[in-house]
Structures are given as structure tokens and as C-alpha cells.
Amino acid sequence: MSDAPEQLEEEMSAEEKAMMAEWEAMADDGDGDSADAVEEATPAYDGGGDDDGSGSSARILNQEEIDSLLGFDDDSGLGGETSGVMALINSAMVNYERLPMLDIVFDRLVRLMSTSLRNLTSDNVEVSLDQVSTVRFGDYMNSIPLPAMLSVFKAEEWDNNGLLTTDSALIYSIVDVLLGGRKGTPAIRVEGRPYTTIETRLVEKMVHVTLSDLSSAFDPLSPVSFNLDRMETNPRFATISQPGNACVLARLRVDMGDRGGRVEILIPYATLEPIRELLLQMFMGEKFGRDSIWESHLTQELYKTDIQLQAILGEKTIALGDMMNWKVGSKVMFSTMVDDELELRCGHFPMFRGPVGQKQEKIAVRIEDYIEPEREEDQ
Numbered sequence: 001m002s003d004a005p006e007q008l009e010e011e012m013s014a015e016e017k018a019m020m021a022e023w024e025a026m027a028d029d030g031d032g033d034s035a036d037a038v039e040e041a042t043p044a045y046d047g048g049g050d051d052d053g054s055g056s057s058a059r060i061l062n063q064e065e066i067d068s069l070l071g072f073d074d075d076s077g078l079g080g081e082t083s084g085v086m087a088l089i090n091s092a093m094v095n096y097e098r099l100p101m102l103d104i105v106f107d108r109l110v111r112l113m114s115t116s117l118r119n120l121t122s123d124n125v126e127v128s129l130d131q132v133s134t135v136r137f138g139d140y141m142n143s144i145p146l147p148a149m150l151s152v153f154k155a156e157e158w159d160n161n162g163l164l165t166t167d168s169a170l171i172y173s174i175v176d177v178l179l180g181g182r183k184g185t186p187a188i189r190v191e192g193r194p195y196t197t198i199e200t201r202l203v204e205k206m207v208h209v210t211l212s213d214l215s216s217a218f219d220p221l222s223p224v225s226f227n228l229d230r231m232e233t234n235p236r237f238a239t240i241s242q243p244g245n246a247c248v249l250a251r252l253r254v255d256m257g258d259r260g261g262r263v264e265i266l267i268p269y270a271t272l273e274p275i276r277e278l279l280l281q282m283f284m285g286e287k288f289g290r291d292s293i294w295e296s297h298l299t300q301e302l303y304k305t306d307i308q309l310q311a312i313l314g315e316k317t318i319a320l321g322d323m324m325n326w327k328v329g330s331k332v333m334f335s336t337m338v339d340d341e342l343e344l345r346c347g348h349f350p351m352f353r354g355p356v357g358q359k360q361e362k363i364a365v366r367i368e369d370y371i372e373p374e375r376e377e378d379q
Helices: 003-028 032-041 063-070 084-094 100-121 137-143 168-178 197-218 269-279 292-303 320-324
Strands: 126-136 148-155 160-167 226-232 246-256 259-268 310-312 341-346 349-359 362-365
Touching: 100 126, 100 168, 100 197, 100 246, 100 269, 126 137, 137 246, 137 259, 148 168, 148 197, 160 168, 160 197, 160 269, 168 197, 168 246, 168 259, 197 226, 246 269, 259 269
Parallel strands: none
Antiparallel strands: 126 246, 148 160, 148 226, 160 259, 246 259, 310 341, 341 349, 349 362
16 A cells, blocks of 8 residues: 555656656747747646646736736836826827917917016016926826915906916025025025915015916907916815816926026816817917908909899789780879889898989989898898
8 A cells, every 4th residue: 555655656757757748849849939938828737637637727827927918017117107008098198189379378478477577576587488288187286396386366257267386496586586685696495394474475476477477478369367366385275177187287487597497387178168269270360261362352352243223113012813904005003202212122132212313314312221131030
């Protein structure tokens, strides 16, 4: 009885050796790459199987292989957000339509802000537009470098809100400039404390100037008034939209000599919806589907067209049988008097009305009244 396990073990090892020899023969038929593929694709058997192979089981993929199939690449450091399943989920992030007229609006804002901030600070201020992009509201709120000052403003005519972010570098630069700091000296930063009332009021003054210039930049498209609603330092209290909603983000750089910082204007697409058709234009005054040159030419030619105008001297309704009895010399009596006004018609449409007279031995009508065309509702 003691020799039975040893004999069974020898038989199983012989079977395994035969199977391994068969695998090696299969691997030798192809190149090195195909051999590796065969070894990976061939099911692995454990040592406890029966003679008929019923105890075999397929190899189970580990977590790294599952992540590679799904597109999660840990080596990229992005957590797989740019490939695989996450790429499909986040693909809607860049599928928002472009608004060409916004670039012109923000270029106009840069010119207006340069002049306004120079008058405010009495210093040489240069404003430049870094980028106009589309972001999700939640992603932008998570990316704001703190400390910062968030100004929530409202577009009165559009009945919606926007957000203006002033970073700490610009806040201390404005405070330093408005309180008489020396030129050529960088602004002193005091981190780790909330902004004082004086600093908030000075930044609020700059925000009012910026919002006024933003209103002026939109005036050629649509008159709008941007009014400051409140100022916050915590992004959670400046929520004006859902985290997944699309927004237009304009990044502006403000330089005052050796000092300066950034201003970021965030406007949700929902706020711009009332003037969406205007923002889709490629240039100011563009009219989709219409040719202004052809319209003006057609109008000029219509004014030169000859039409037939009829003066109705009198009208009378008679029976058809009576009219069939007319003969040469028959008289038809009308009820039109000398002082009655005649009606001038173009086809079946009444146009003018006026008294009848005579000029150069011809009957004439002086136009005094214009007859308004009848609407379909009145008919």
C-alpha cells in the first residue's frame, strides 16, 4: 500500500513530462514571438488533474492585464483618462460648439481694460489675452489656485450669472499700486490669512471697472449690464452652475511694470444662450442665408418696374340676365357723385383714394389717402 502513492506520482509526472514535450514541439514550429503567444494562450493545468484532463482550468488574468484591456494605464500617471473606457466617458468634454464672435469680444475687452486700468492706477498697465477655452464648471472650480478672490456677477438682460477670478498675485499688486507702493519693487505677499476689508474694497473697485468694460465689449452685439453680485474667497460659495455644465473661460494677464497677475472670466453657455446666434457669426453683421448685395440690387430693380394703376369711376352690381339684354345705346346709371373720392387699384388691391378732377382736358385723380393692405386675420 505504501508503494501506491509513489507509483501514482511517477505516472503523473510522466504524463506532465509528455505534455510539456508536446508544448515545446509546438513552440519550435514558429518564431519566438509566436512561441510566447502560444505559451500565454495555452491553458495551464494544475498537478491535481485526472488522467483524462478533467481537472484542467483556464489561466486567470491578473489585475494588470485587466487594466490594460480596459485602457487603464498606470504608467502614464493619468489613471487611464485619455484611453480606453475613460476616454469614451470624457469624450463629450470637447464636443461643444465654437463661438467665433467671442474672440472679437474679448479682444475688444483687452483694449478697453488697458485704458481703464491705466486711469485707475495711474500706472503703465498692459492687458493681454492668454487663452479662450471651453471647460466644465466643476473642473474649473477644482483647478482654482487658492488663495483667490471670486466675484460673482449677473447679466441683467440675460438673467444669468458669471464668475470673475482674481488671483492673489494681482490682488497684492493692485493693493500695492493703489496705496502708493514703489515702482520696481515686487508686491509683498502675506499668505495664510484672510483678505482685509481694505484689500477687498480695492479689488472690488477693479472688478467694477472690469465688468463695465465687459459690458462695453458686448454692446456691439447685444446691450447687456454686468453687475457685481458678491465676492467670495471659498469656491464652494461661488457655485453658479452644475459641475458638468460647459463654460467659456477667458484668461487675461495684467502687467503693471514688475507686478501683475491674472484675471479669469468664466461665463456658462447657459448665460450666452440668448445671443448664441450672434456669437456664431464669423464677423460683425453677418447674415446667414442672405446676400445683402443681391437684396439691394433686387430692391432697385423693383422700384423701376412699371405697374398698371386703375381708377374706379363707379361700380354697380346687376343681374346677368339684364346685362344680356343690353343693346347699343343702352344707358347704365351709376351712383358716383362729382364730389366723391375715387379709388385707385393695382390689380385687385386698393392702393390710394382721392378726389377726381380735370387737367389738360383729361380726367385726373389727386392722391390724398393711402389704403392700408388688409391682413389675413381681418379677412
